[in-house]
Amino acid sequence: MEDVTFDVAAGEIVGIVGESGCGKSVTAAAIIGLLPGSGRIDGGSIWFEGKDLARASESELRKLRGRKIAFVSQEPMVSLDPAYRVGFQIEEALRHHRRLARPAARARALELLRDMHFVDPGAVARRYPHELSGGMAQRVAIARALAGEPELLIADEPTTALDVTVQAEILELIRELQLTRQMAVLIVTHDWGVVADLCDRVVVMYAGQIVERSDVQSIFDTPLHPYTEALLASNPHLTPEAATLPVIPGTVPPPGSWPAGCRFSARCRYAVAACAELEVAIEAPYQAHETRCIRHDQLIKA
Numbered sequence: 001m002e003d004v005t006f007d008v009a010a011g012e013i014v015g016i017v018g019e020s021g022c023g024k025s026v027t028a029a030a031i032i033g034l035l036p037g038s039g040r041i042d043g044g045s046i047w048f049e050g051k052d053l054a055r056a057s058e059s060e061l062r063k064l065r066g067r068k069i070a071f072v073s074q075e076p077m078v079s080l081d082p083a084y085r086v087g088f089q090i091e092e093a094l095r096h097h098r099r100l101a102r103p104a105a106r107a108r109a110l111e112l113l114r115d116m117h118f119v120d121p122g123a124v125a126r127r128y129p130h131e132l133s134g135g136m137a138q139r140v141a142i143a144r145a146l147a148g149e150p151e152l153l154i155a156d157e158p159t160t161a162l163d164v165t166v167q168a169e170i171l172e173l174i175r176e177l178q179l180t181r182q183m184a185v186l187i188v189t190h191d192w193g194v195v196a197d198l199c200d201r202v203v204v205m206y207a208g209q210i211v212e213r214s215d216v217q218s219i220f221d222t223p224l225h226p227y228t229e230a231l232l233a234s235n236p237h238l239t240p241e242a243a244t245l246p247v248i249p250g251t252v253p254p255p256g257s258w259p260a261g262c263r264f265s266a267r268c269r270y271a272v273a274a275c276a277e278l279e280v281a282i283e284a285p286y287q288a289h290e291t292r293c294i295r296h297d298q299l300i301k302a
Contacts, residue, residue, distance in 0.1 A: 192235045206264050214288065224293065
């Protein structure tokens, strides 16, 4: 990742959008020091409550994970232990993060499941993960993530594996939790419907860089980067049923093969020779609307 800068305020939902391989999930994981494999942070800073997490020790990060910053993945069945009932797993999180005695943890676990809109939280608590549907498992995973009463919730494509109806329920639940708890939410997604329905601001990533960031309405009304424009054009929710769904030619270049200049230039219909020559800096043609494109004026004209 390179030159990735954004902020999330209390009570705000910020979305990170882009194709697979653009760096969305790695960026989210870096916040809590859970980079995969041999990944590491070589520079920059990650500020949370006045502390730079990029320079925090592993023990300091462990105190934050679950308590101050919680993480929900796109695969709840992977995050839940198949050997234990889900109620016990939430109780253990409460005992670890909130230092509750077992009876108090059991009662609080039922409250959290009730907050997830389970009609019979006691019955759900007695089930094993394999006895849950995908939507139920994701709500249980969210309940466990909230056990430490975090101030920031990171949700990495939390609705990807779910059907449309269940997706809507999970999104409504996240919005409700954000409003009632004034919790900051960072959501990683490739779905513009999720962005439109849930987010206040959006960050568009491509090949390890932020290429555009703005409030959601401005992104939809006036995209200022060709990649954002192409993503919106290829969104089936925004394309008339009779129309052919446009596609973006080519693929995202992998790390180590990032081209000089604009990393999207090889796939861009607005590209000129200058686009591939020099590194492109991010700029703000409009207040609070930034883009990494030297030809953003052509998008406005188009």
